[in-house]
Amino acid sequence: MRIQSGKALCAGILLVLSAPLVRTEQNSLSDLPQQAIERSQITLPGSQPFHLKARVVEATNLQNDSYRAEIEEYWAAPDQWRRTVKTEEFSQTLVLNGEKTYQELTGDYYPNWLRTMVQAIFEPGKHLQGVDISKSSDNPRPDYRVATPDGRMSVVRSPQLCRRFGQVVGIPPATNTVFFSYCFQEGRLESISVPGYDASYSEYKRFGEKDVARKIREWIESGTELEARIELLEKLPDSSEALFSIRESTPPLETVVVTEQTLLQLAQSPPAIVWPPIHGGKSVGRTSIYVCIDRGGKLRETYGLNSDHPEMTDAAREQVSHWTFKKANSHGIPVQVEGILTFAYETRLEPK
Numbered sequence: 001m002r003i004q005s006g007k008a009l010c011a012g013i014l015l016v017l018s019a020p021l022v023r024t025e026q027n028s029l030s031d032l033p034q035q036a037i038e039r040s041q042i043t044l045p046g047s048q049p050f051h052l053k054a055r056v057v058e059a060t061n062l063q064n065d066s067y068r069a070e071i072e073e074y075w076a077a078p079d080q081w082r083r084t085v086k087t088e089e090f091s092q093t094l095v096l097n098g099e100k101t102y103q104e105l106t107g108d109y110y111p112n113w114l115r116t117m118v119q120a121i122f123e124p125g126k127h128l129q130g131v132d133i134s135k136s137s138d139n140p141r142p143d144y145r146v147a148t149p150d151g152r153m154s155v156v157r158s159p160q161l162c163r164r165f166g167q168v169v170g171i172p173p174a175t176n177t178v179f180f181s182y183c184f185q186e187g188r189l190e191s192i193s194v195p196g197y198d199a200s201y202s203e204y205k206r207f208g209e210k211d212v213a214r215k216i217r218e219w220i221e222s223g224t225e226l227e228a229r230i231e232l233l234e235k236l237p238d239s240s241e242a243l244f245s246i247r248e249s250t251p252p253l254e255t256v257v258v259t260e261q262t263l264l265q266l267a268q269s270p271p272a273i274v275w276p277p278i279h280g281g282k283s284v285g286r287t288s289i290y291v292c293i294d295r296g297g298k299l300r301e302t303y304g305l306n307s308d309h310p311e312m313t314d315a316a317r318e319q320v321s322h323w324t325f326k327k328a329n330s331h332g333i334p335v336q337v338e339g340i341l342t343f344a345y346e347t348r349l350e351p352k
Helices: 023-040 112-122 238-244 260-266 310-320
Strands: 050-058 069-077 080-086 091-097 100-106 144-147 153-156 161-171 174-185 188-194 197-207 210-221 224-235 255-257 284-293 299-307 328-330 333-346
Touching: 023 161, 023 174, 023 188, 023 210, 050 112, 069 112, 069 238, 080 112, 080 238, 091 238, 112 197, 112 210, 112 224, 112 299, 161 260, 161 284, 161 333, 174 284, 174 299, 174 333, 188 210, 260 333, 284 310, 299 310, 310 333
Parallel strands: 255 333
Antiparallel strands: 050 069, 050 224, 069 080, 080 091, 091 100, 144 153, 161 174, 174 188, 188 197, 197 210, 210 224, 284 299, 284 333, 328 333
């Protein structure tokens, strides 16, 4: 289960902190996300065709097979590629060739943690679309002061440039703020943390005209981090054309991010959350969680977001995991759904 500060619900972002910037700095910040993506994303138009293999493990527990996966892609152009992802319980082969798509599936649920890794490898810029980081001066990694040999204090610039935004979520009166943060280092993407997606990028190496991160980490919760390593990245073999052949199109599995109102409409007679007593902290507050539901209406993953008390997050996640949901459809085809649920809690304080 993931606990994180931040799928990209960037529309309607609420600015948490802002300050005027000089024009040159503001322009530079506005351009940075697009420049970073053009520098590193290998699936943009005009990129070098490639064959890639990556392996995912839980870096904090290599014996845990629950987060083990293999990813392979043959890519010729944005509209011509073949991707295979495999875990013990799920696999998908997805082929795109012009306007045709073909899919083979085993298993009934494409987990969020795996989709995060796939997106982090092939579409790291997706969550940066429409984001202007110059409109925030809230830096999660601020500059800091150190003492110089003569006893004076000197400001040391953080090697990372980070900006954070907040967005109000929930249905009044149960509203909360969740966070979206974006970090860059040396003009390259370092991390993105938004609701339902948390990935960091490192070990950049050159491929064609791109700087490609060969290691990607995904934060699930304290003590649980996943790691994807690109083990092979090579020029697309000349003999790969047959891999993109499609006789008949089949619709791919979709995951749709929906509003809280839609999630509550899908929930089947959900019981009220019973809030446990606490021994300290805020007895009245708000907590938000991210939920992932399969095509059959079963809740499969929950992730904690911003909360006034961590124990309330745990209580909400545990009890919502027993909820049942109606099946969701898009154009008559079953889809997975995800979104944010926000709760107002009130409990009692008990002596330690």
